[in-house]
Amino acid sequence: MSRLIIVSNRVAPISEGGPAAGGLAVGVYDALKETGGMWFGWSGDVLSSGQPQIAVEERGPVTFATIGLLRRDYDQYYRGFSNATLWPAFHYRADLVQYDRHDFEGYRRVNAWLAQQLVPLLRDDDVIWVHDYHLIPFAQALRAAGVHNRIGFFLHIPFPASQVLLAVPPHRELVEALCSFDLLGFQTKPDLRAFCDYIVNEAGGSVERLDDGLTRIDAFGQTLRAGDYPIGVYPDEIAELAKAGERGKPVRTLKATLHGRKVIMSVDRLDYSKGLVERFRAFERLLDQAPSQRNRVSFVQIAPPTRADLHAYQDIRLRLEAESGRINGRFAELDWTPIWYIHRQYERAVLAALFRASHVGYVTPLRDGMNLVAKEYVSAQDPDDPGVLVLSCFAGAAQELTGALIVNPFDTDGMADALAVALAMPVAERQARHRDMLAQLRQNNVSVWRDRFMRDLSRVGKREAGASAAAGVVPMPLAD
CATH class of the missing domain: 3.40.50.2000 (Glycogen Phosphorylase B;)
Incomplete structure (x- = not known):
């Protein structure tokens, strides 16, 4: 049976009965602890120097693989582009967007570096599920590193209307990176419509509603699927x-x-x-x-x-x-x-x-x-x-x-x-x-959310070797 590999910006220190965590952390952990697998991402530690090393911890059926960030990477990738640029834009606050091209370069660099850290931990039949706006370029970086596993992406925050997304200068690069995933998941139908509108009217791509309820997207030389998957709880x-x-x-x-x-x-x-x-x-x-x-x-x-x-x-x-x-x-x-x-x-x-x-x-x-x-x-x-x-x-x-x-x-x-x-x-x-x-x-509890997404991801064929290169995906520079 294929392992489920969860990738998120932060691997939350969740403990039973502990402090309340955010929606992403609760939803991901509840999904993962039923199936077993690995949760990979940032540990929350910010290092002033040195070379961060992966820490691996087994907790029941879940393997936690975490790594710290250097101060510069934290400032550019997390504080900078993720939270000073993407977060306000995706929440329709274009007036609060702060963009610095060096932060965007850091965002791409850290995604590529994190992808390189994950590669040695992967098996050929692993299914990779990437979460949220911090990691939009993650599949693109994995493809450039030669990974052909099925990779899905779920966006926990809204996807903005095209005219709002255009406030982010590298908007085209972001949407092109999303097209390196095999399956994109959005919280609601309006979010999915906003993404499809960008594909058609800004990227010159095409969208097609399929009989299975998913949407086929052809853009940037890639073919992928997208759907809406409202996350739930265990009531x-x-x-x-x-x-x-x-x-x-x-x-x-x-x-x-x-x-x-x-x-x-x-x-x-x-x-x-x-x-x-x-x-x-x-x-x-x-x-x-x-x-x-x-x-x-x-x-x-x-x-x-x-x-x-x-x-x-x-x-x-x-x-x-x-x-x-x-x-x-x-x-x-x-x-x-x-x-x-x-x-x-x-x-x-x-x-x-x-x-x-x-x-x-x-x-x-x-x-x-x-x-x-x-x-x-x-x-x-x-x-x-x-x-x-x-x-x-x-x-x-x-x-x-x-x-x-x-x-x-x-x-x-x-x-x-x-x-x-x-x-x-x-x-x-x-x-x-x-x-x-x-x-x-x-x-529609959290198990249904997980099972629907994983079922649809399993229907998607694995990427063929060389497909990424044919689509023009090139390796990103690694963190220094």
């Missing part, structure tokens, strides 16, 4: 975590402090794409327009730090602290704090229990690939007395969770209205909405 596992934590200290403390008030709960990484400032202002508008809600509801925003060495993230933290202070200063009473803004990380089980104890899940990103927090919130609810999900139309999860109250995060009044509706919704309606969403989550 029953999350429900068990939530029930187990109901009597834990965090939930007991929350309930004791709130004295019977209702809770609006949000959990997000501290990121400008999450719509946190807009969310705070919509809650303020609710208190403005519905004075009866004052001293009857509190909004808890948990926002763990992320990429703290980037200026854009420092700015969003300062803005949130200012907004929460301003709103609390305006509305707070001696026995009531409207907004609890918590800038720290909690374990996954604690978050699930807090979701279960809250009356409204408030998930309103300005743009998001999927947003597993929305799915985890629904999963954690008590079916007899579930909370209500208020969800941005720009989250990929909105394509599936139609039982949520879908809002536009740029519409402050609309979000405030949705919060009011959610807080007043009768139990029968809450139960019906929750039942429909939970059925959808069970039908």
Whole structure:
């Protein structure tokens, strides 16, 4: 049986019951620990000098192969092109794109170097599944190194419309690199449409919808397949975590402090794409327009730090602290704090229990690939007395969770209205909405996501020797 090789920028230090990890890490690890295989990528270590060496660790059925990055590579590949250029562009924030051609060269160089580190670990029948925007050139680098294994790619974040992607100067090189994969996976149909639109209108390629539901793409001398694969969660596992934590200290403390008030709960990484400032202002508008809600509801925003060495993230933290202070200063009473803004990380089980104890899940990103927090919130609810999900139309999860109250995060009044509706919704309606969403989550859990992608990748023939050279793929320079 073929091994599954997962490649991602970061190999997350996941431990059972440990701190909550991001959607990519949770989805990948849940998929890999069922099948066994290898997870390869950056260890998270940044080295000032020397030659990084691969560390291999066996944990049950999973082999973790990790390697550190030199400071220059971290600055150019990770801080630079990945997160100062690609992340804002792919989240439709062209105004925040910072491009430096040396960073792009570093991005290509590190992808080629990482590919070279993986090559000696590969077997002929391995199936390679590469994840996310940090590694767009990875298959191209493997092909240049003579690897002909099946290679799939899954993008966890949105794929932008062509006119937005054009804001990234090397956009053509990026899309050409994507065409070295055998199968491309996107979170939603709109993301897939955006990619196909670029292929046809900017790259001069062709697309064809096939009977098996996939899309055939011919571009840059390559033929590949693409499809949409919405990532899921294990809802029953999350429900068990939530029930187990109901009597834990965090939930007991929350309930004791709130004295019977209702809770609006949000959990997000501290990121400008999450719509946190807009969310705070919509809650303020609710208190403005519905004075009866004052001293009857509190909004808890948990926002763990992320990429703290980037200026854009420092700015969003300062803005949130200012907004929460301003709103609390305006509305707070001696026995009531409207907004609890918590800038720290909690374990996954604690978050699930807090979701279960809250009356409204408030998930309103300005743009998001999927947003597993929305799915985890629904999963954690008590079916007899579930909370209500208020969800941005720009989250990929909105394509599936139609039982949520879908809002536009740029519409402050609309979000405030949705919060009011959610807080007043009768139990029968809450139960019906929750039942429909939970059925959808069970039908498309993370195993289904993995199995659909791997099934489609297995249908793709291995690349013939010499195909990469015929398509004009040339080796990239390695890291110094």
